[in-house]
Amino acid sequence: MIYLDYAATTPVDERVAEKMLPFLTSVFGNPASTHAFGQKAKAAVDVARREVAAAIGADPAEIIWTSGATESNNLAIRGSAELYVSKGKHIVTMKTEHPSVLETCQQLEKEGWTVTYLAPQKNGLIDLENLKQSLRDDTVLVSVMQVNNETGVIQPLEKIAEITAAKNILFHVDAAQSIGKLALDIKNIDLISLCAHKSYGPKGIGALYIRRKPRVRVAPQIYGGGQEQGMRSGTLATHQMVGMGEAFMIAHRELQEEQKRMCTLRDYFLTEIAKNKSITLNNNFDHVVPSIINLRFSIITAExxxxxxxxxxxxxxxxxxxxxxxxxxxxxxMGLSVDEAKNSVRISFGRFSTKRDVETLLQALSAAI
Ligand SMILES: Cc1ncc(COP(=O)(O)O)c(C=O)c1O
Structure with a gap:
């Protein structure tokens, strides 16, 4: 088997797994307990919080643990919609967002909010003029992802953030795919969804960055013991947090090296695939992460x-x-027909992909055609 689906999930890096292990067995205290067992676990959670914060240039107090990016997206969108309802009931997002954003918005529509779903341009990018025109006096939130999970398209966050900041509208970014793929500048972003399992950390753990200056808050969606500044209750899963912290630290440290390696693999793939006239690329590599390739067949089906x-x-x-x-x-x-979309596949490389994997893929593609 050759794994070329790193955008769906990644294996846990062995360095991460090793770091997590003691927190399943010996350091098992509840981080909320005041005794030594609890305090030892709390210290590890604090280190992990600092590591996650450092990967995006945030303050540790701005990191709220969740179970993953799905929960972070729900908490960011529903939590801010509920808390800032006195300002209005209008949200702007894109048609190309992850289901955890779209379905949350659709649920809010059933409860009386209005949502504008912006269409992307043909190249997948947001149309900034359309965005400006969609904003209203009662717009509370704009939610746009950084890296699209299917196409790898990178949205111009800085430009969007300038527009939302000028109008005093909250800006939420789903950055589930970002860590280890590209840098994230948090300036003028209010809420950022993160998860560990796309960046060689464990599944079932994520975080929501909630800006402190100026202070942003969200209404809790899970009630209980008041952990995470009252915004997300539940016993902290120490081993998962330690894993996410370590995974983010490694991803951040190795970012440039990894980007170079991904570009080399991608360029090799693109040079070879250009010889094959019955394959068309769905992404335009000017504004796409190198590790995600979306292509379509014209003479065979993807299935x-x-x-x-x-x-x-x-x-x-x-x-x-x-x-x-x-x-x-x-x-x-993005304007593809039903058949074009059906005959498309996503290939995503990652930390353990090799040139040999790409060669095997290329052979399979030319054999099939
Ligand atoms: C862009 C994006 N957002 C959100 C999610 C959901 O993340 P999680 O699996 O951590 O809930 C994913 C992937 O599953 C994703 O790719």
Whole structure:
């Protein structure tokens, strides 16, 4: 098997797993307990919080632990919508966001909020003029992801943040795919969703960055013991947090080296694939992370390719919503036809991908065609 689906999830890096282990067995105290067992666990959680904060240039007090980016997106959108309802009931997002953003917005619509879903341009990027025009006096929040999980498209966060800041509108960024792929400048961003399992950390742990200066708050969506400044109750999962901290520290430290390696693999793939006239790229690499490639076939179906190459772990559409062969709504929003979207696949490289993996993929592609 060759794993080429790093955008769906990544294995836990062995350095991370090793770091986590003692926090499952010997350091098992509840971080909220005042005795020595608890305090030892709390100290480890504090270190991890600092590591996660450092990866995005935030203050540790701005990091709220969650179970992953799905929960962070729910907490950011619903939590701010509820808390700032006196300002208005209008939210702006994009049609190409992750289901955890779109479904949360759709639920809010059922409860009386109005949501504008901006279409991307053909290249997947937000149209900043459209964004400006969509903003109203009662707009509370704009939510736009940094790196799209299906296409790798990078949205111009700085420009969006300038627009929202000028109008005093909260700006939320789903950065689930970002850490270890590209840097994130938090200036003028109010809320950022993060998760560990796309960055060689464990599944089931994430965080929400909530800006402190000026102070932003969200209404809790889970009630209980009042952990995480009352915004997210629940016993802190020390081992998971230690894993996320270590994974983010490594990803941050190795970012530039990893980016170079991804560019080399991507460039090799693109040079070879350009010889194959029945494959079209769905992404334009001017504004796309090098590790995600989305392509479509013109003479075979994506389903046929995947079925005839079970040794290749690649994805049609996004794994998070793969219900059979539904055409990808992200590609449809970028203007692809139903058939074009159905015949597209996502290939995503990562830390353990090698040139040999890419060669095998290229051979499979040319054999199939
Ligand atoms: C962009 C994006 N947002 C959110 C999520 C959900 O993250 P999690 O699996 O941590 O809930 C994913 C992936 O699953 C994603 O790719």
């Amino acid at each position: 046929a390719f995947m079925k005839s190459n079970p040794e290749l772990a690649i994805s049609s559409g996004s794994a998070c919503q793969s219900k059979g062969i539904e055409p990808s709504y992200v590609l449809r929003a």
